[in-house]
Amino acid sequence: MKMLLVLLVLSLVSIGVCASDFVVDEMFTPEKPKLGGTLTIRLSSAPQSFNYYGTLDNAAYTIAAQFLRGLVDLNATTFIIEPALAESWEISEDGKEVLFHLRDIKWSDGVPFTADDVIFSMDYFIMNRFAEGNEIARFTIGGELVRWEKVNDKTVKAYLPEPYGAFFNVLSHAYIYPKHKLESKIDKNDLGSVNRLWLTNTPPQEIVGTGPFVLKEYVTDQKVVLEKNPYYWKVDKWGNKLPYVDELVYLVIQDNEVATAQFLAGQIDYMSVSPKDYPYLKQEELSKGKIKVFKGEPVKPTPSPVHITFNFDTKVPELKDIFRNERFRFAMEYALDRDRIIEEVYNTLAVYGGTPVLPSNKAFYNPNIEGIRRSYDLKMAEQMLDSIGIKDRNNDGWRDLPTGERFEFVLTSSNVQEHQDIAYIFSQDLEKIGVKVHLQILDRTLVSQSTLSGDYEAAIGAFGNQPDPQLRKAIWQPGNHLYYNHLSTMNKETSEPIFEEMLEWELRIFEDFEKAQITMDQKLRKIYYDDWQALYAYYVPFIYVCKGMELSAKQSDLSNFFVNEEGVIVYLNETIFKK
Amino acid sequence: MKTFIIRRLLIMIPMMFFISVICFVITELQPGDFATQYLNNPRVSPEQVIQLQKSLGLDKPAPQRYWMWIKGIITKGDFGYSFAYKRPVGELIWERMGWTVSIALLTIIFQWIIAVPAGIYTSLHQYSAGDYTLTFLGFIGISIPNFFLALVLMWLALQMGATSVGGLFSPEFIGAPWSWAKIMDLLKHIWLPVVVVGTAGLAGLMRVMRGNMLDFINAPFVTSLKARGLEEKDVRHHIIKNAVNPLVSMAGMQLPDIFSGTIITAIVLNLPTMGPFFYNALLNHDQYLVMTFLMFIAFMTQIGNLIADIALAMLDPRIRIS
Numbered sequence: 027m028k029m030l031l032v033l034l035v036l037s038l039v040s041i042g043v044c045a046s047d048f049v050v051d052e053m054f055t056p057e058k059p060k061l062g063g064t065l066t067i068r069l070s071s072a073p074q075s076f077n078y079y080g081t082l083d084n085a086a087y088t089i090a091a092q093f094l095r096g097l098v099d100l101n102a103t104t105f106i107i108e109p110a111l112a113e114s115w116e117i118s119e120d121g122k123e124v125l126f127h128l129r130d131i132k133w134s135d136g137v138p139f140t141a142d143d144v145i146f147s148m149d150y151f152i153m154n155r156f157a158e159g160n161e162i163a164r165f166t167i168g169g170e171l172v173r174w175e176k177v178n179d180k181t182v183k184a185y186l187p188e189p190y191g192a193f194f195n196v197l198s199h200a201y202i203y204p205k206h207k208l209e210s211k212i213d214k215n216d217l218g219s220v221n222r223l224w225l226t227n228t229p230p231q232e233i234v235g236t237g238p239f240v241l242k243e244y245v246t247d248q249k250v251v252l253e254k255n256p257y258y259w260k261v262d263k264w265g266n267k268l269p270y271v272d273e274l275v276y277l278v279i280q281d282n283e284v285a286t287a288q289f290l291a292g293q294i295d296y297m298s299v300s301p302k303d304y305p306y307l308k309q310e311e312l313s314k315g316k317i318k319v320f321k322g323e324p325v326k327p328t329p330s331p332v333h334i335t336f337n338f339d340t341k342v343p344e345l346k347d348i349f350r351n352e353r354f355r356f357a358m359e360y361a362l363d364r365d366r367i368i369e370e371v372y373n374t375l376a377v378y379g380g381t382p383v384l385p386s387n388k389a390f391y392n393p394n395i396e397g398i399r400r401s402y403d404l405k406m407a408e409q410m411l412d413s414i415g416i417k418d419r420n421n422d423g424w425r426d427l428p429t430g431e432r433f434e435f436v437l438t439s440s441n442v443q444e445h446q447d448i449a450y451i452f453s454q455d456l457e458k459i460g461v462k463v464h465l466q467i468l469d470r471t472l473v474s475q476s477t478l479s480g481d482y483e484a485a486i487g488a489f490g491n492q493p494d495p496q497l498r499k500a501i502w503q504p505g506n507h508l509y510y511n512h513l514s515t516m517n518k519e520t521s522e523p524i525f526e527e528m529l530e531w532e533l534r535i536f537e538d539f540e541k542a543q544i545t546m547d548q549k550l551r552k553i554y555y556d557d558w559q560a561l562y563a564y565y566v567p568f569i570y571v572c573k574g575m576e577l578s579a580k581q582s583d584l585s586n587f588f589v590n591e592e593g594v595i596v597y598l599n600e601t602i603f604k605k
Numbered sequence: 606m607k608t609f610i611i612r613r614l615l616i617m618i619p620m621m622f623f624i625s626v627i628c629f630v631i632t633e634l635q636p637g638d639f640a641t642q643y644l645n646n647p648r649v650s651p652e653q654v655i656q657l658q659k660s661l662g663l664d665k666p667a668p669q670r671y672w673m674w675i676k677g678i679i680t681k682g683d684f685g686y687s688f689a690y691k692r693p694v695g696e697l698i699w700e701r702m703g704w705t706v707s708i709a710l711l712t713i714i715f716q717w718i719i720a721v722p723a724g725i726y727t728s729l730h731q732y733s734a735g736d737y738t739l740t741f742l743g744f745i746g747i748s749i750p751n752f753f754l755a756l757v758l759m760w761l762a763l764q765m766g767a768t769s770v771g772g773l774f775s776p777e778f779i780g781a782p783w784s785w786a787k788i789m790d791l792l793k794h795i796w797l798p799v800v801v802v803g804t805a806g807l808a809g810l811m812r813v814m815r816g817n818m819l820d821f822i823n824a825p826f827v828t829s830l831k832a833r834g835l836e837e838k839d840v841r842h843h844i845i846k847n848a849v850n851p852l853v854s855m856a857g858m859q860l861p862d863i864f865s866g867t868i869i870t871a872i873v874l875n876l877p878t879m880g881p882f883f884y885n886a887l888l889n890h891d892q893y894l895v896m897t898f899l900m901f902i903a904f905m906t907q908i909g910n911l912i913a914d915i916a917l918a919m920l921d922p923r924i925r926i927s
Contacts (some may be wrong), residue, residue, distance in 0.1 A: 065774060071885060072885075074689040074690050075689075075691065080691065080693075081689070082643055082649070083645055083689065155653065155656070156656070156660070158657065160653075163649075163650050163653075167736050169776050180616055214921050221691055222691050224607065225692055226690060226692070227696070243780055245700065245780035245877075246700050246877065246878050247877040247881070247882065248703065248772070248774075248779045248780070249776065249779045249780060251780070275776065277776055277779075278875075278883055279771070279772075279875050280870050280872050280875065281771075281873050281875060283756055283759075283873070284759065284770065284771040284772075284873065284874070284875045285769040287759050287760070287763050287771065288769070288770055288771065290763060291763060291766070291767060291768050291769055291770050292768065293769055293770075293775070312636075445884065469640060471636065471637055471888075471890075472637075473638055474642075474644065475636060475637055475641065475644075478644050500650075507644075507650065507651050518651075521650065521651065523650065538743065
């Protein structure tokens with residue numbers, strides 16, 4: 027009887043452990059691990075802060091992602107939402123209430139994680155409009171904010187003003203902060219004071235999290251050391267606690283050549299590779315075998331897909347009418363030699379998928395757009411231009427406007443090498459068909475300033491892909507401040523959309539986004555976004571050029587870092603180990 | 606001498622004030638500000654950018670911002686606040702001061718150790734094979750861009766089996782407590798920045814030393830010394846002592862040059878100095894950080910000149926400071 031009781035207690039304890047632990051997707055752990063050791067990665071700039079919501083700094087984001095977690099996680103490869111700090115959730119029938127059951131876990135300093143931490147993070151960081159990197163816009167639906175309520179220590183409830191399809195994707199980026207460490211340091215009369223927490227001079231022991239690693243040391247401008255979080259809640263299929271390595275070291279190396287040299291010297295375990303370095307590194311792989319280089323299908327938002335766009339609100343009235351005419355934009359797409367650009371500018375290391383949604387994004391990609399996209403055909407481009415009256419009227423080799431003036435425009439590009447090269451190739455092809463293009467190459471900051479203020483004629487730009495189109499609504503939906511080819515669709519004072527300014531197809535895109543936003547039915551959302559992608563592909567407000575492939579290199583002894591059957595590079599810092 | 610130093614220090618005050626105005630105007634002329642670069646981030650709405658500009662004081666008129674900055678420096682020794690790091694600028698610069706000064710000083714020592722003997726040798730063996738060889742090497746040093754030389758040397762080091770390239774330490778020693786092994790590791794790394802940064806100025810110093818020596822070799826006082834039967838060794842001593850004076854005044858300018866002129870080299874060599882930090886501050890529109898750094902360089906130039914003048918007066922009592 028005693029024995030039975032002991033067994034019962036033991037089994038209850040083990041159930042308890044299993045209930046709070048989460049087994050990582052086995053696709054990340056094909057190889058049985060060797061535990062311990064250090065993983066060293068490059069960081070291309072020194073962090074300006076360790077506070078995800080207090081800065082807009084990529085280095086800070088990279089580090090924060092290692093020690094913080096949100097209520098839910100986005101699988102890095104499949105983009106499927108997985109439980110994280112919330113073990114499970116229930117959505118009400120009307121889609122307006124979500125009840126989250128929190129995982130029974132501890133912060134990296136051993137203090138229990140509770141619903142108070144969630145409410146605290148929402149109030150002071152995620153939905154605090156005074157936090158520099160806040161996400162309040164993503165939690166505002168139809169002008170109203172999502173409301174959070176603590177039900178008990180292990181349950182929180184979110185009240186949504188409308189059903190919100192992208193809610194879980196948005197949540198996967200919302201990191202939960204420790205109330206017990208930060209609340210006393212916030213000046214309640216100055217909510218901007220949250221920006222001054224977890225700065226680069228904060229003692230590492232003050233920074234606690236629920237992620238796989240925890241900050242151990244920061245050597246100014248040189249390296250960031252993170253160590254295994256003893257309370258991390260993920261395990262592998264064999265029951266090993268993650269992460270596999272004891273330490274994760276980020277070496278701050280600004281220059282690409284030095285990073286490559288350090289990688290070849292064996293000091294960096296894996297790194298992303300530029301198209302320029304790819305052939306050399308591949309050669310190294312083949313001759314020495316110490317490293318392995320991967321060419322993966324693009325999955326990540328960066329590098330951003332490059333596009334060419336024409337300003338519907340340009341100050342030159344003749345150009346404005348032409349740019350708004352879809353046949354002109356068809357002509358421009360016919361004149362774009364994507365194959366040559368991929369070959370010459372990207373060293374063949376880019377794919378056609380230069381669209382708002384990547385083909386690898388199975389959840390939202392509309393494959394029909396392949397059939398809509400116009401391929402390089404200068405004859406067709408000429409026909410299109412002829413059909414809208416842009417012809418050579420005085421036989422000087424250049425096309426003219428119906429008024430007799432030469433048709434010419436300024437194409438603005440940043441001094442980023444790829445953009446410059448694309449601008450040059452595109453303008454060469456346009457000259458072949460008698461279109462005069464004046465290239466204006468400016469510093470990147472100046473380009474975004476002139477484009478976002480509407481002061482340009484045509485421009486080459488790049489915007490990132492995101493797993494969920496909703497996250498980039500400000501770019502793709504007319505009536506938003508980043509829909510920069512037609513800024514008059516938004517009232518600058520009120521930020522409200524101006525429907526009278528929208529063309530018929532732009533109105534449809536606007537509605538697609540509005541409808542997709544307020545449905546929790548993911549299949550229905552895809553239908554709306556399919557329509558949006560088809561409209562974009564047909565009317566080309568932005569002509570997508572291409573998207574760079576994901577290029578990576580790793581040391582040969584690094585395991586659980588590979589390319590899967592679909593051509594996607596698969597790895598997680600917490601499941602990588604060294605043989 | 607005391608009066609001279611005090612007077613020089615007093616003149617520095619209006620000079621620094623004038624420089625501060627120029628620094629402010631230059632950074633102000635840079636298009637955009639720290640907050641506007643947030644505009645093309647889809648997470649941030651235009652209202653938030655306006656709010657951020659307001660909270661950072663960027664909505665205030667330029668003269669007012671300048672006045673607040675300068676008032677902070679005078680009254681509290683506060684050089685302002687870094688928008689990106691949200692920390693006092695003085696603190697951030699101070700954190701990076703150690704290695705910046707160490708590398709600059711080591712580079713100057715390296716330049717002098719090589720340039721002075723080489724200048725003496727080439728002047729005493731004018732038009733010899735040695736003279737031509739050293740002059741040729743010196744000019745190569747001037748003409749090869751520092752960052753390129755750095756890349757070539759790193760590549761060579763890698764080909765020869767180096768296990769760590771760039772930086773001042775191997776990754777395992779970064780942040781480790783000082784030990785014999787750490788010092789040895791530093792020595793394995795530090796020669797590269799010192800040689801790379803040093804080579805550019807080296808030829809100049811060498812040529813000045815050579816020219817000065819040649820000027821003095823035929824000077825009347827040397828002829829008189831020789832006529833009095835002084836040994837060749839002692840005559841040389843006098844020539845060298847006189848020839849080195851202009852080099853001392855040059856040294857005053859070397860320090861700020863090494864601070865400001867090696868930004869790209871420091872990025873390429875991955876050095877934890879102020880160069881890459883300043884470069885990023887410029888890109889980030891981190892206004893007070895940029896202005897303070899520029900002021901710092903100007904201040905160093907003035908201090909360098911002062912030290913050079915004092916050193917000259919001490920070396921050669923004939924120089925009367927007035």
